Amino acid sequence: MRVALFVTCVNDAxxxxxxxxxxxxxxxxxxxxxxxxxxxxxxxxxxNSGYPDEVVPLLRRFVRAFADYDAVVSxxxxxxxxxxxxxxxxAETTGDAALQADVAALVPRxxxxxxxxxxxxxxxxxxxxxxxxxxxxxxxxGLRLLQLGERYPRLLGNVDGLTLLDLPGATECCGFxxxxxxxxxxxxxxxxxxxxxxxxxxxxxxLTTSDNSCxxxxxxxxxxxxxxxxFMHPAEILATTxxxxxxxxxxMPALARAEA
Numbered sequence: 011m012r013v014a015l016f017v018t019c020v021n022d023a024x025x026x027x028x029x030x031x032x033x034x035x036x037x038x039x040x041x042x043x044x045x046x047x048x049x050x051x052x053x054x055x056x057x058n059s060g061y062p063d064e065v066v067p068l069l070r071r072f073v074r075a076f077a078d079y080d081a082v083v084s085x086x087x088x089x090x091x092x093x094x095x096x097x098x099x100x101a102e103t104t105g106d107a108a109l110q111a112d113v114a115a116l117v118p119r120x121x122x123x124x125x126x127x128x129x130x131x132x133x134x135x136x137x138x139x140x141x142x143x144x145x146x147x148x149x150x151x152g153l154r155l156l157q158l159g160e161r162y163p164r165l166l167g168n169v170d171g172l173t174l175l176d177l178p179g180a181t182e183c184c185g186f187x188x189x190x191x192x193x194x195x196x197x198x199x200x201x202x203x204x205x206x207x208x209x210x211x212x213x214x215x216x217l218t219t220s221d222n223s224c225x226x227x228x229x230x231x232x233x234x235x236x237x238x239x240x241f242m243h244p245a246e247i248l249a250t251t252x253x254x255x256x257x258x259x260x261x262m263p264a265l266a267r268a269e270a
Contacts, residue, residue: 058188086220094155186224
C-alpha cells in the first residue's frame with residue numbers, strides 16, 4: 011500500500027515529532043510512506059471562521075497532492091474530520107464535475123492514524139514499549155465527527171509496559187475549539203481548568219489525545235499547575251521502542267520523579 015502523510019499545519023509548525031512518529035510506526039509495520047511537499051492547510055480554520063469559498067483552492071490543492079496514493083494518513087482527527095465532513099459538499103458547490111469525482115474517490119482513502127491502523131490494516135499492537143501510566147482525552151472531532159471510539163484506547167492498551175488510566179469526565183470538551191478559545195476565552199479557560207483537574211485526579215504521568223491543537227490547549231493550563239504530568243500525541247507513544255522507553259526513565263525527569 012502506498013501511503014501519504016498529511017502532517018497538518020499544527021503538527022508541521024509545532025509538533026514535527028508527531029509526524030515523524032507516524033511515519034516510524036507505519037514503516038515498522040511494512041508500509042511505504044511518502045510526504046508530498048505540495049500539501050498545505052486543509053482549510054478548517056477558514057471554514058470554521060465562516061469563509062467556505064476560501065477553502066476551495068485548498069481543497070483543490072489537497073486533491074492534487076494526494077490523488078495518486080492508496081491511502082492518506084494524518085495524526086489529526088480535526089483535520090481528517092474536515093475532509094470527511096465537508097469536502098464532498100464543498101466540491102459540489104463549485105459545479106466542477108471532475109473535482110467532485112476526485113473528492114468522492116479520495117475521501118474514503120483518507121484516514122486518521124488510528125483508523126488506518128485498526129480498520130484498514132487490522133493492527134492492534136504496534137510493537138511499542140512505554141513503561142508509564144497514561145490517560146487519554148478523546149478530543150471532540152475524533153469523538154463526535156470521526157467516532158474513533160475505542161481505537162486509541164485499544165492501541166494504547168496493547169503497548170508493553172503502559173498502564174492506561176481512566177480520565178474522569180473524559181468526553182467533556184477541553185475548551186479549545188479553534189477560534190472558540192480566542193473569542194470566548196473566559197469560558198474556554200474554565201473548561202480547560204476542569205479538564206486539568208480531571209487529568210490530575212486520574213493519577214497519570216502522561217496525557218495523550220488525538221489532536222495536538224487540543225493537547226496544546228490543555229498543556230498550556232497543565233504546566234501552570236504542575237510539571238509532574240507530560241503530554242504526548244498517541245503516535246509518539248505507539249512509535250516508542252524499548253530503548254526509547256528505558257532511556258526516558260532518566261531523561262524525562264518529571265516521569266522519573268513520578269515513578270520514584
